Amino acid sequence: QTYPASNIAPPQVSRKQLMGYVGFANLPNQVHRRSVRKGFQFTVMVVGESGLGKSTLINTLFSTPLYPAMELPPPSAEPPKTVAIESISADIEESDVRLRLTVVDTPGFGDFVNNDSSWKPILDSIEQRFDAYLDQENRVNRSKMVDNRVHACLYFIQPTGHALKPIDIEFMRRLHTRVNLIPIIAKADTMTDEEVTQFKARVLADIRYHNIQIFQAPTYENEDEETLAENEEIASRIPFAVVGSTTVVKTPDGRTVRGRAYPWGVIEVDNEEHCDFVKLRQMLIRTNMEELREHTNLVLYENWRTEKLIAMGVEQDQSVFKEVNPAAKQAEERAMHEAKLNKMEAEMKVVFAQKVMEKEAKLKQSEEELYARHREMKDALDKQRAELEDKKRRLESGRPLTPEKTNTRKKGFLRT
Ligand code: GTP
Secondary structure (H helix, E strand, O other), X not given: OOOOHHHOOOOOOOOOOOOOOOOHHHHHHHHHHHXXXXXXXXXXXXXXXXXXXXXXXXXXXXXXXXXXXXXOOOOOOOOOOOOOOEEEEEEEEEOOEEEEEEEEEOOOOXXXXXXXXXXXXXXXXXXXXXXXXXXXXXXXXXXXXXXXXXXXXXXXXXXXOOOOOHHHHHHXXXXXXXXXXXXXXXXXXXXXXXXXXXXXXXXXXXXXXXXXXXXXXXXXOXXXXXXXXXXXXXXXXXXXEOOOOOOEEEOOOOOEEEEEEEOOEEEEOOOOOOOOHHHXXXXXXXXXXXXXXXXXXXXXXXXXXXXXHHHHHHHHOHHXXXXXXXXXXXXXXXXXXXXXXXHHHHHHHHHHHHHHHHHHHHHHHHHHHHHHHHHHHHHHHHHHHHXXXXXXXXXXXXXXXXXXXXXXXXXXXXXX
């Protein structure tokens, strides 16, 4: 027998001291082993105007030429330009941990004359991925779910040194409820340290002013001090001012580093003094990848799913919505019952009036018949009286009765 969930009483919990080693302290290790066996799926999207260094940064981030065309660029050829939303997946491995990394690259955002709805295809792509996941959840067999939802969106801001552009604000406003936004100041090597600091403050002020939610690593109560400090340090660098490069260059002091060489010096990608690339990678991969995945699953996807299902209930079938709304259903039932009663009452009134009319007609008819009979009888009596009176007069005057009259008398006698 099964019981509704609400009838299942919560179990009584008491604290017990173990008498010896049982083994569940090994649970985290079991989870760890299973996760390692299963591997991880992570999808990152890059959005920003054309030429801001999106593809370069992704290749720099994962220390892998994910974009094959960038692996061996033909000499003197222009770097390829992204022209459509495309996703590139790669299985990368580090210390026996497998990661299925998917990068969703978007074409030069805001490249058109009219950029009013540039955000639309990107939002559609994010929602289509939610849709695909919802489809899988609704399948009979859910053992092999592929998570293609976008877990993080790196939004590239042009290093103008001014404020956010309307197109940046519009994009972030439209997408912050659907994806973890991570703002990035692109090509930070084009600005001085001071300009970067000022620009960051301005960008953050704009984000706050427009109530845009950007991804913030959650802080838990019993977090150790080291992690708290690390999270704080990462948060203080947002928006990350980054420099991307897959090229290895030689520094004046003879080190070989990934960076960009200029006549006046070398910008090192992996040097925290030079840019925020290391902090971005730390947040995205080392520290907060799981939080990004969790926030996508528990908050962003869950909200989208609720909105979608409610909208489906209302738009596709009004009755389905009423079904789940007991007050509306009760009101509808009451209205239907009242209408039924009113109809019955009206029908009864019509039948009653008809019956009354029929009875009245019948009564009138029998009244008329009675009158007619009464008249007839009265006439007969009058006639009889007249004959009797005539007879009386004749008898009194001594005149004999005629045979006809005798007959009449006999008839009259018989009748009485
Ligand atoms: P689309 O694919 O057209 O959207 O361009 P993208 O944003 O992917 O830019 P891409 O990575 O192709 O880089 C464009 C140009 O910018 C290339 O010449 C890169 O070498 C250069 N570039 C990339 N990152 C940086 C950077 O951090 N600083 C500077 N100064 N140049 C960069």
